[in-house]
Amino acid sequence: MSSNPSRRTALRLAAAGGGALAAAAPGGSAAAAPAVHATPPTVFDVAAYGAVGDGTTDDTAAIQSALNAAGKTPGSLVNFPPAAGGCYRTSGLAVPGGVAVLQGQSCLSAANAPTTAALTGSVLAPLTASTSTLLAIGSSGNGAAVATNPHGLIIDGLGFLGTTPAGSGITGFWAASVVDTSDVTFRNCRDLYCDPPGFKGYPTGGKGNGGFVRFLSSGTDNFFSVNGRLLFCSSYGAGTFLLADGLSAAYPGGGSTDGQVMGCQVNGHNHGAQFGPLLAGAGGWIVLESHFSSAEGTNHISYGLAGHPWTLRLDGCYFDLIRALPVDCHGRGLQAIGNYFRALSNSTAIAFGPGLATSGSDPAAVLTGNILDLNGATTVASFARFDGFTAADFPTKAGGQYSGNVVHNHGAAMPKSWVGQFVDSKAAVIPGTSSARLQLQEGPVLSA
Incomplete structure (x- = not known):
């Protein structure tokens, strides 16, 4: 035990205080540090502003009033109590x-x-049926930052139904x-x-030009719609679960x-996640420990069809049944590490588009520790296909x-139909190669 009386007093006060530590003040006395308490946010309840939630009433004005009032109190919380009639109907909220x-x-719940x-x-x-978007978050600055947009917004626990x-x-x-x-x-x-046109029974996923959430940015230098997050969300029957893109090919x-x-x-x-499908690059995303499954869908991940993306990381994900292509990659820097692919009738797990070779770029990808699991009867030609590249030029390009x-x-x-783990655009095997630029080594093939 310390012989310093000020130290002993500080320790006794800390033990007795149950929280705030006591610090020895100048001159030998001890003073307890003030406890820090977070100020609870001001809560605006949509029901208090007249939202009914009976599944048929137009609640747009009531909910928008709650949102507008909350916007005048920075750091506020808008609460949506469970809707008595199933949902809050709206023509669109900002x-x-x-x-x-x-x-x-x-x-x-899936019954x-x-x-x-x-x-x-x-x-x-x-x-x-004319409602195009339920929740509009922010407006375009046409290349300039908009300080009045709700940067840092958290949407927690809300549900979104896409039917009339x-x-x-x-x-x-x-x-x-x-x-x-x-x-x-x-x-x-x-x-x-x-985005489900005429669902009857199991959803087919729509056409993919609508869905759950899209992040759009007009900014240069990758600045404006950055750091979007989808955490522990669940989706059933969306055309596209996530779309990240730009607003203009000029940027x-x-x-x-x-x-x-x-x-x-x-x-x-139809599409699980699309990164830069139309206008601009959408790089720097990570998809971690998520499950994608759609027997009727086109792909789970589409990356780099437009713009100049630089990297996408897929880590520890489960890519279940898909009718076409689990990962359709047209950009550089794909990192697919430790994922599980369950085949349906697709010809390959990961395909690199020919645009990379056309533009003079190599994939610069990392594919390691993944598992492609066939069902004993599925026809699968390869684990990864490199369109635009031949086996001859693959080691150097x-x-x-x-x-x-x-x-x-x-x-x-x-x-x-099995060819090998890695094939070129002509479905020819790319032989195992090692060099200062490239490491290409097949892993085990487990069969009878």
Whole structure:
């Protein structure tokens, strides 16, 4: 025990105080440090502003009034109590700057899955078939930052239903659209049937020109719609779960960048996540420990069709059934590490588009520690296909690291169409190669 009386007093006060530590003040006396208490946010409840939530009433004006009032109190929280009649119908809402959190309690349940699903609790839904977006977050600055956009907004626990009161889907419909706004987080959110034209039974995922959330940016230098996050969200029947892109091809570096998808469950989609599909690059995203499954869908991940993306990381994900291509890569810097691919009838797990070779770029990719699991009868030609590259020019024109990927066929013999783990645009095997620029080594093929 310390012989310093001031030290002993400080320790006794700290032990007795149950929280704030006591510090010895100058002159030998001890003073307890003041406890720091976070000020709770001011809460604006949409029901208090007249929102009914009976599934048919137009609640747009009431909810917008709550949002506008909250916008005048920086750091405020807008609460959506569970809707008594299933959902809050709206023709579209705009979130002003100053609002910090939109909070609700929604639940997505699949009864007799995969045939039907239900969404209950704090749910927003379109009023009519002309409703194009439920939640508009931010407005475009046409290349300039918009300080009044709700940067740092958190949407927590809300549900988004994409069907009209009559039960029909809306083509091109988005649950939420984030424009020129940074650090927007969707956490524990759920969406059901967003962009589903005429769903009957199991969703087919729509055409993919609508869906759950899109992040759009007009800014240069990858600045404005950055750090978007989808955390622990679940989706059932969205055309596209996530789209990250720019607003104009004039700003190739203005795509929505540096975001995160973590712990999400995405079912019945056409496109799981699209990064830079139309106008501008969308690099720096990471998709971590998420599950994508859609027997009717086109792809789980599409990367780099437009602009100049630089990197995408897929880590620890489960890519389940898909009718076409799990990962469709047209950009450089793909890092696919430790993922599990379950094949349906697709010819390959990961394909690199020919545009890379046309533009004189190599994939500069890392594919390692992945598992391609066949079902014993599936026809699969390869693990990775490099379109635009031949086996002859691959060692010098297609840099990257490709090693340690496992192909498993559940104890059955490999399909007759099996070529090898890595093939070129002519479906010819790319032989194992090692150089200062490239490492290409096949992992084990587990079959009878």
